[in-house]
Amino acid sequence: MPFEPDQGPIGHGSTEEKTGLEHPKHYKVLLHNDNYTPMDFVVDLLITIFGKDRFSAMQVMLNVHNLGHGVCGVYTYEIAETKLAKVHELANQHEYPLKATMEEE
Numbered sequence: 329m330p331f332e333p334d335q336g337p338i339g340h341g342s343t344e345e346k347t348g349l350e351h352p353k354h355y356k357v358l359l360h361n362d363n364y365t366p367m368d369f370v371v372d373l374l375i376t377i378f379g380k381d382r383f384s385a386m387q388v389m390l391n392v393h394n395l396g397h398g399v400c401g402v403y404t405y406e407i408a409e410t411k412l413a414k415v416h417e418l419a420n421q422h423e424y425p426l427k428a429t430m431e432e433e
Contacts (some may be wrong), residue, residue: 352404380397
């Protein structure tokens with residue numbers, strides 16, 4: 329079957345055809361600085377909950393300390409919400425006022 333210029337490449341539909349699927353929204357999980365939560369606790373939390381290596385965890389912790397907040401990761405809504413709950417639960421267990429939030433990317 330020959331190539332017909334008006335119909336595009338053989339075997340491919342229109343580029344304007346929509347599948348109806350949308351990518352899920354993504355959310356940044358942020359930690360916020362306070363004057364009470366120890367830096368070591370924040371680093372350990374980033375390793376435990378967010379799967380960071382020690383170097384990356386230190387970088388995020390320093391952003392929290394120096395800039396007032398740091399991005400822990402970007403996730404779908406449900407995963408971000410679960411990670412927030414884990415952060416708050418762990419902070420409460422140790423009686424630290426660590427605040428975490430999420431915002432749409």
